[in-house]
Amino acid sequence: MRAHRVLCCVLLAALGLPDRPAVAWGLVAYHPPTLITQQANCSPQGPDPWQGCDQCLSRIYRPLVPLLNIFCGRLDQDWCSLGRDCTHCNGACTVIWNDGNLAYVSVLQPMGTVQTAIDLCRQWQTQTYCTTAGGTPVSGAYVLADEFEWLPLHQQDYRSLPTDPDYQWALDTYHGEPAFGLEEAWRHRIGIFGLLATRNLGGRRLYWERAANLVAWYYIALFAEPSELAEVLAQNQFPDRLRGQEFDDLVDIFETTCGATPFLDCWHPVAADTWGGIKGRYRSAE
Numbered sequence: 001m002r003a004h005r006v007l008c009c010v011l012l013a014a015l016g017l018p019d020r021p022a023v024a025w026g027l028v029a030y031h032p033p034t035l036i037t038q039q040a041n042c043s044p045q046g047p048d049p050w051q052g053c054d055q056c057l058s059r060i061y062r063p064l065v066p067l068l069n070i071f072c073g074r075l076d077q078d079w080c081s082l083g084r085d086c087t088h089c090n091g092a093c094t095v096i097w098n099d100g101n102l103a104y105v106s107v108l109q110p111m112g113t114v115q116t117a118i119d120l121c122r123q124w125q126t127q128t129y130c131t132t133a134g135g136t137p138v139s140g141a142y143v144l145a146d147e148f149e150w151l152p153l154h155q156q157d158y159r160s161l162p163t164d165p166d167y168q169w170a171l172d173t174y175h176g177e178p179a180f181g182l183e184e185a186w187r188h189r190i191g192i193f194g195l196l197a198t199r200n201l202g203g204r205r206l207y208w209e210r211a212a213n214l215v216a217w218y219y220i221a222l223f224a225e226p227s228e229l230a231e232v233l234a235q236n237q238f239p240d241r242l243r244g245q246e247f248d249d250l251v252d253i254f255e256t257t258c259g260a261t262p263f264l265d266c267w268h269p270v271a272a273d274t275w276g277g278i279k280g281r282y283r284s285a286e
Contacts, residue, residue, distance in 0.1 A: 025216065025236045026111045026147035027194045028118070029102040031125070034141035035091050041138050042130035045121070056121035057090050061114055065232060067224050070094050070105050070114070090123060090141065097191025099173035102143065106190045108220060109235045111147050118142045146198045150237050151213050152206035154245050158252040162260075166201045166208075167192075171260060178262045183223055185265040189215040189257060214250045217242065 045054035057071040070092050097104040107114045122129050123140035130138050161167045170192050179185035193212035197205050217238050224232045233240055242250065258266035 024110060024147040024149045025106070025108050026145065027096075027104050027106055027198060028111075028114060028142055029104045029144040030091065030123075030141040031101065031143060032091065032098075032103055032141075034125070034139060035089065038129055038138055038141065039089055041132045041136075045130065054121075055089060057117050057123065060120055061117040063109065063113075065109075065224070065228050067220070067228070067232060068107075068109050070107065071117075090121070094187060095176075095191075096187045097173075097195050098175045099195065100175040104144075104191050104195060106187065106194065106216065108216065108232065111145060115145055118145075144198065146194070148194070148197065148209050148212055148216075150239070151246070152210040154210065154249060155207050158211060158249055158256055161253070161256040166196060166204065169201075170196050170199075174262055176262060178264050182265055182268055183219075185258075185263045185268075186215060186219040186222065188262050189253070190219060192257075210249065211253055213238075214242075214246060215253060218250055 042054075045056050055072070061071055063069060072089060072091050072093055092103065092105040094105060095103045096106050118124055118140070119127075121140075123142045125139050125141065125143040127140045128137045129140045132138065173195070174188075174192075179188055190212060193208050193215060196208035197212050200208075216236070217233070220232050220236070220238065221229070230240065254268075257263050258268070
């Protein structure tokens, strides 16, 4: 097992980007009201203005694998998961958690290219996105980048999540509609466990990071195209299969979260054609 590394965050008070290359998957987050301020007060920053604002992030970050598309694109260029429309310029179509202050987005590949795009588009909150005609600076909207590596050691099971105060706190922060399908339910699981790991409540980062990794692995296993699955797993330094305790923890996570908002996906049974099928494809011998 590779030693776990605690990687730096870019938080509200941070200055600049992490000082070493990003090598793992992770989260970015942005402040939605800042995007509205940018759209109202800033001229388009590049050659593709759409509804009065720039599409810088979607121009610079264009992954080849559709599952990895996260930033809003123009209405005539689908860079959004499942073709969803985007609410605000330079936001994300694949928000995994919204706590009423920040919108969290998962980056299911090494973070370096996304961090570079945010930097080049002057979208870190520590950067000036534009200066208004009256001389007032408008900041960038992105305030956090956190990274996770596979896989912290098992510490305790996840069967007590319904009574875990940290989990319940995070569940209560959610602002948004219930998941409208299986894909969104699993993205939200990445979000809640990524949020908990990033906040590191009670020194339990490794516990929550393990959960975030397991649900991210399963999300990829479910929704990546078969021809792209091995590539996406490898990019994230994920294994091609889960072993006994890993799979057991994943099942515990599902069974203890599926009945809560915003997941509500207990209809997705542990059966041969769903969980059983994944188990048969990826689980190694115990």
